[in-house]
Amino acid sequence: MDTVELARLQFALTAGAHFLFVALTLGLATLVAVIQTRATLTRSPVHMRMTRFWGQLYIINYAMGIVTGIVMEFQFGLSWSGLTDFAGNVFGASLAIETLVAFFIESTFLGLWIFGWNRLNRWAHLALIWVVTLTAYASAFWILITNGFLQNPVGYRMTGGVMELADFGALVANPAALVAFGHVLGGAMVVGGFFMAGVSAYHLRRRTTEQDFFRKSLRIGVAVALPATLFTAIFGGLGFETLQPAKAAVWSGSAENMARAQADMVARFGPGDYLPPIGWVQGAGMTMMILFAVMLFFSAASFLFMLIRPVVRGFRLWHWMLTLMIPVPFVTMIAGWIFREMGRQPWAVYGLLKTSDAVSPVSAGQMLTSLIVFTSLFGVLILLNYWLLARQARRGPDAAALGAVEQAPVVQPALTF
Amino acid sequence: MEIFILGFFAIGYLILAGADIGVGMLLPYLGRDLGERREVIAAIAPFFLGNEVWLVATGGVLAGLFPHVEGELMGGPGFLAVVGLLTAWIVRDMGLWLRGRVPGARWQAFWDGAIVAGSWGLALAWGTLLSGLLLNISWPAAILPALAVAALFGTHGLAFASLRLTGTLRDRARVLSPGDGELRTYALTAGALATIGILAGSGLHLEAANAWLTPVILVLIPFLVGSQAWVWWTFRHRVTGPSYL
Numbered sequence: 001m002d003t004v005e006l007a008r009l010q011f012a013l014t015a016g017a018h019f020l021f022v023a024l025t026l027g028l029a030t031l032v033a034v035i036q037t038r039a040t041l042t043r044s045p046v047h048m049r050m051t052r053f054w055g056q057l058y059i060i061n062y063a064m065g066i067v068t069g070i071v072m073e074f075q076f077g078l079s080w081s082g083l084t085d086f087a088g089n090v091f092g093a094s095l096a097i098e099t100l101v102a103f104f105i106e107s108t109f110l111g112l113w114i115f116g117w118n119r120l121n122r123w124a125h126l127a128l129i130w131v132v133t134l135t136a137y138a139s140a141f142w143i144l145i146t147n148g149f150l151q152n153p154v155g156y157r158m159t160g161g162v163m164e165l166a167d168f169g170a171l172v173a174n175p176a177a178l179v180a181f182g183h184v185l186g187g188a189m190v191v192g193g194f195f196m197a198g199v200s201a202y203h204l205r206r207r208t209t210e211q212d213f214f215r216k217s218l219r220i221g222v223a224v225a226l227p228a229t230l231f232t233a234i235f236g237g238l239g240f241e242t243l244q245p246a247k248a249a250v251w252s253g254s255a256e257n258m259a260r261a262q263a264d265m266v267a268r269f270g271p272g273d274y275l276p277p278i279g280w281v282q283g284a285g286m287t288m289m290i291l292f293a294v295m296l297f298f299s300a301a302s303f304l305f306m307l308i309r310p311v312v313r314g315f316r317l318w319h320w321m322l323t324l325m326i327p328v329p330f331v332t333m334i335a336g337w338i339f340r341e342m343g344r345q346p347w348a349v350y351g352l353l354k355t356s357d358a359v360s361p362v363s364a365g366q367m368l369t370s371l372i373v374f375t376s377l378f379g380v381l382i383l384l385n386y387w388l389l390a391r392q393a394r395r396g397p398d399a400a401a402l403g404a405v406e407q408a409p410v411v412q413p414a415l416t417f
Numbered sequence: 418m419e420i421f422i423l424g425f426f427a428i429g430y431l432i433l434a435g436a437d438i439g440v441g442m443l444l445p446y447l448g449r450d451l452g453e454r455r456e457v458i459a460a461i462a463p464f465f466l467g468n469e470v471w472l473v474a475t476g477g478v479l480a481g482l483f484p485h486v487e488g489e490l491m492g493g494p495g496f497l498a499v500v501g502l503l504t505a506w507i508v509r510d511m512g513l514w515l516r517g518r519v520p521g522a523r524w525q526a527f528w529d530g531a532i533v534a535g536s537w538g539l540a541l542a543w544g545t546l547l548s549g550l551l552l553n554i555s556w557p558a559a560i561l562p563a564l565a566v567a568a569l570f571g572t573h574g575l576a577f578a579s580l581r582l583t584g585t586l587r588d589r590a591r592v593l594s595p596g597d598g599e600l601r602t603y604a605l606t607a608g609a610l611a612t613i614g615i616l617a618g619s620g621l622h623l624e625a626a627n628a629w630l631t632p633v634i635l636v637l638i639p640f641l642v643g644s645q646a647w648v649w650w651t652f653r654h655r656v657t658g659p660s661y662l
Contacts, residue, residue: 063514067507070469073476074491078499081488088484089626096481096630099473100637108467108644114661115463116651165627360488362496370500377507384511388518401517401661 004359006367007079010374012341016334017378018072021065021385023333026140026185027192028058029133031220040126046213049397054196054217055129056400057389059114064385066107071374073099079367080348083358087163087349090156090171091146098142106135117403140188141181148177150349151340152242163352176242179235180340186232187336190295191329193228197221197302198326199393204312205319210396215312218322222306226299233292236336244350246274247343250281269351276345284338291332298325419482419625422634424618426478430471431543431610432573436603437461437468439574441509441536442567444529447578447589451525452659458513458532459660460581463652465513467645469506474641478634482625490621495546502542509535517662540567550617566613573606583655 001009032055039047076084076095084092112120113128120128149155155170156163165171200218203210243251249261258275265274298321305311305318344350348358392399440447440461448454479487491499512531516524544563549555552562572593579590579599594602625631 060514060518063510066466067510070473070506071503073473073480074499074503076480077476077487077491078496081491084480084484084488088480088487092480092482092484092487093627093630096477096627097633099470099477099480100634100641103477104470104474104641105644107470107473108641108648111463111466112648112651117661119651165629168629360491360496366496369497373500373504377504381507381511384515388515391519 001364001368003362003364003367004356006364006371007359008355010079010367010371011075012338013371013375013378014068014072014075015341016337017382018065018068019333019337020330020382021061021068022140023188023191023330024061024195025058025065026136026188027190028054028061028195029129029136030189031192031196031224032058033129033133035220036126036129040122046216049400050213050217052400052403053213053397056402057199057392059110059402060388060392061385062110064381068378068381069103078370079360079362080358081360083348083353085162086353086358087149087153087156090153090163090165091149093165094142094146094149094171098139098146102135102139102142106132106139109135114402137185140184144181144184145172145174145177148174148180151180151244151344152176153349153352163349179238179242182235183232183239183336186228186235187329187333189224189228190232191333193221193223193225193299194295194322194325194329195221197225198323201319201322202393203396205316205323208396211313213397215309218312219306222299222302225295226303229292229295229299233296236288236292244344247276247281250276250278250343251285251339253282272346274346276343280342281339284335284342287335288332288339291328291335295325295328295332418631418635420618420623422631422638423475423478423482423623424615425638426471426475427618428611428614430468430475431614432607433464433471434468435570435573435606435610436577437465437574438509438536438539439570439572440578441513441532441574442540442571443574443578444533444536447575447582447586451522451529453586454529455517455659455662456656457578457582457586458516458662459656459658460578462513462660462662463648465510467648469510481627481630481634483623484626486621486623495549498542498545498549502539502546505535505538505542507535509539511535513662537567540570543567543570547613547617550620551613553620569606569609569613573603573610576600576603576606581656583657587655 032051035047035054036051038044039051073095109128109131113125113132116125116128149171152174153163154174155165155167157166158164197218198221200214200221203214204218208214240248246258246261246265249257252258258278262274266272302318302322305315311318346354346356348355440457444454444457448457476487479490508531512528512533512535516528516532541563544566545556545559547566548559548562552559554562575590575593576599579587579594580603582590591599
């Protein structure tokens, strides 16, 4: 493989790994903030325990996700200096705003939320989780503004072969970005809802002692999953209106459409192959659509089941299925991203800069080194994350260290022989 | 003004995160068993997440105000040093977050090792990058200045640890600050880190873009510093026991 292909693979794996974490972070943060609001308003002990348990799972995931996000941020400079040279004046601005408005505040306040438990005023502590949640949304917003610009460049002018920002309003109002933002937010709530329902179902099926705790949690999860699935689908449908012509032609599968899109591009940009990889675009698109249907039917049925208390308590087949459904929204999300990003090829900035012209002037050996290092680290991170999440989820609310009253370390008595 | 903004975040990172990196480097010296090491980690625990975002912000400022410098710094000769820096960063953070997730001496000792290795890796990667900018040299000639920078991070970490810890742990951290001179040591090492950062930055060919972004960032800075000040104020007292990590 040459440097471009290695850089693309590295970016795809980095972004994909990062998004597995991001999706759950966004979804769970929102649910934790809502539950903590309830706990703070009513002083309900069960809701405070729920905040700590789900918050612990949220933090396990966040901590592993932040390091993938750091690599993600530096990918542009490392692997795609051609892109930063050409378009950095425009999308560098949205990345800068993302780090300052969102990432910086999110991490600072999350640290305060974690370590300030039992130290801060409870209203201040509640405000922190809301700031963390809203800045996580802001982060997603600015990242999708950046991505939307690459998909559908707007608000720029060309000066001497380099882009400049001409219209900030147009950059922010880019439909390719706003529709994706709605779609991603909805998708994150689907991930969070299914996760909460699936973990709760595990405890209900095992008849652990925390019946009330997990019945409430399961209801929240299912009550979020169904409307979030519909919300996501609406924005997904709108997203099809913003597809680039070549992506739309490949998705339609019609040879005639594809030939026309290819001919149009050749007329505009000269000879070349302008169709994105057909198998990837169609395969990923179909995966997303089929899994959407599965989630819609399953969450609709679950919505009915959760209204009947004996079913919530004792329908073990359903419990099994809820737990088995946890990975499905993750897979759907990744499929959606592959559809979106593969469908943009061969362009880095659609119609303006080819991916092959965007790569940094580094050797294939260097790129391979970083690919191997980051991929192995991310593999370990993902495995550890899911193992720790499963372990913490199984052990239940009493094992949550988050917000536990700080104890002196247990001193081992010295052995005397 | 753009250069001031870049310097503000970069030097803020070096001084703030330099302390938690230094503590991580000297973890085996400061804490002799698992319990002691947990208490040493509690000295940096509430801060490291808020410290490392200064570098994230530096990256953002580079991308927004100096997009050409960003590619030049990372996508060229500095490529492997930046990859090394990111790798060490990930390993160090994994160690900090994971050591307390599972009980068991071997698990915790393993992640303590990751904290130490990652912290050294961070310090040496910074040493390499800074000496590349300052002296225009690369490996293996850069190893000596890189080690000197790493030693500075370590000293800075000791000074920070002696400001945060109590008892035996504090005494160990005070080895280079006789009497009650820990604040003076911290000020000196912070000044040295800032000086190196400024000198290294002065070698960059900084041509700013996106002039409209500058006032936006200037308006944001007080809010960002304010949010951090809340953290510093909340955790201003010395550590007397383990924390969440």
